[in-house]
Amino acid sequence: MIVLTVDQRDSTGRGDHVPHLLPRLHRRTSDHPGLATPFDRTVGDEVQGVLHATPDGAALAVGLVLELLRDGGWSVGVGAGAVVEPLPPVSRDASGPAFVHAREAVERAKGRGGVPVAVEADDAARADEVEALLRLLGAVVVRRSDAGWEAVDTLAAAGTRKAVASTLGVSEQAVSQRLRTALWAEEEAVRPVVARLLHELAQPGPARGPAAGDEGAEDA
Numbered sequence: 001m002i003v004l005t006v007d008q009r010d011s012t013g014r015g016d017h018v019p020h021l022l023p024r025l026h027r028r029t030s031d032h033p034g035l036a037t038p039f040d041r042t043v044g045d046e047v048q049g050v051l052h053a054t055p056d057g058a059a060l061a062v063g064l065v066l067e068l069l070r071d072g073g074w075s076v077g078v079g080a081g082a083v084v085e086p087l088p089p090v091s092r093d094a095s096g097p098a099f100v101h102a103r104e105a106v107e108r109a110k111g112r113g114g115v116p117v118a119v120e121a122d123d124a125a126r127a128d129e130v131e132a133l134l135r136l137l138g139a140v141v142v143r144r145s146d147a148g149w150e151a152v153d154t155l156a157a158a159g160t161r162k163a164v165a166s167t168l169g170v171s172e173q174a175v176s177q178r179l180r181t182a183l184w185a186e187e188e189a190v191r192p193v194v195a196r197l198l199h200e201l202a203q204p205g206p207a208r209g210p211a212a213g214d215e216g217a218e219d220a
Contacts, residue, residue, distance in 0.1 A: 001036060001053050002061045002202045003079040003091070003102035006068060007110060008045035017073055018045050025049065025064070034060035042092045048102070050083065050091050053202035059195040062134070065117055069138040077106025078134070080121040080202040097122065098202075115139050119198075126201050133194045140183045148182030151175055155184070 008017055018041050025039040029049070034057035039049035051057035061078065068074045079102025084095045091099075101120035108118040115138035119131035144152070154164045161179075165172045179185065 001081070001083045001087075001096075001098045002051040002057055002198065003083070003098045004039075004049050004051065004061060004064060005042075005077040005079065005099075005102040005106040006039075006047045007075045007077075007106050009073055009075055009110075009116065011045040014073060016045055018047055021047060021074075028064070028067070029060065032056070032060055034058070037087050037089070037091045037094065040090050040092065046106075048091045050087060050094065050098075053080070053199065053204070055195065055199050058199035058202065059192070061198060062137075062191055062195045065134055066137055066141050069115060069117060070141045070144075072142065075106055075109040075112070075116040076118075077102045077104070077109050078117070078119040078130075078198070079103070079105055080119070080127065080130075080198065082204050101127075114142060119201075121201050123201060126197070130194060130197050130201055133190060133197070137187060137190055137194065140187050144182050147178055148184075151178035152182055152184050155179070 008014070011017070022039060022041065025047070029035045029039065034051050034054060035049070036052045036057070037050035039047050042048045051061050065076050065078065068076050079098045079100065081098040081101055082096050083098050088094050105118040105120040109116045112118070115135045117131070117134050117138055119127045119134065121127040150168065151164060154167050155161065158164050158167055161172050161175045164175045168175070
């Protein structure tokens with residue numbers, strides 16, 4: 001499974017934003033096949049949800065992480081691994097290694113500045129790879145300008161650059177320039193790679209090593 005533990009940053013100065021975040025998360029995930037346990041407040045200003053260790057669940061996790069980083073007010077911990085099943089209706093009553101990893105990850109993320117996300121799993125090396133790519137994508141997201149987001153968001157809704165140009169009242173060339181500056185194509189290319197690696201990381205069982213046949217060949 002994949003567990004996301006999300007902690008609000010500077011809650012003392014900003015007030016409690018969890019009541020605003022939860023409806024957004026519910027709208028985003030309620031009908032998604034990747035959702036295992038709905039997001040809910042756990043303790044204080046912390047929110048947690050569980051996603052399936054499937055391609056859908058991993059893709060949803062990547063999307064949610066980037067949306068939370070874009071928002072700018074959250075530290076995000078991603079834990080991958082086993083959980084005690086059957087899962088209860090709410091994540092705060094659940095347990096298992098994935099929850100421990102998510103706790104460790106969010107604590108590390110709290111200590112980071114510009115891109116506060118961390119990933120933990122039994123396979124630490126693979127978790128580091130997923131984390132590095134998520135932080136790279138996160139850096140793209142948090143540094144994107146308002147004009148860049150306007151183009152990216154409008155493209156997601158309108159579907160074509162021509163439609164974006166018409167909606168924004170600019171030329172198609174201007175739209176293309178905004179998307180290039182926003183590193184939109186690069187983000188779109190890397191997202192499925194991160195999702196695939198996270199999906200692999202979340203699979204149950206021991207960490208993958210050399211195949212038995214390979215070991216035999218080396219011994220020979």
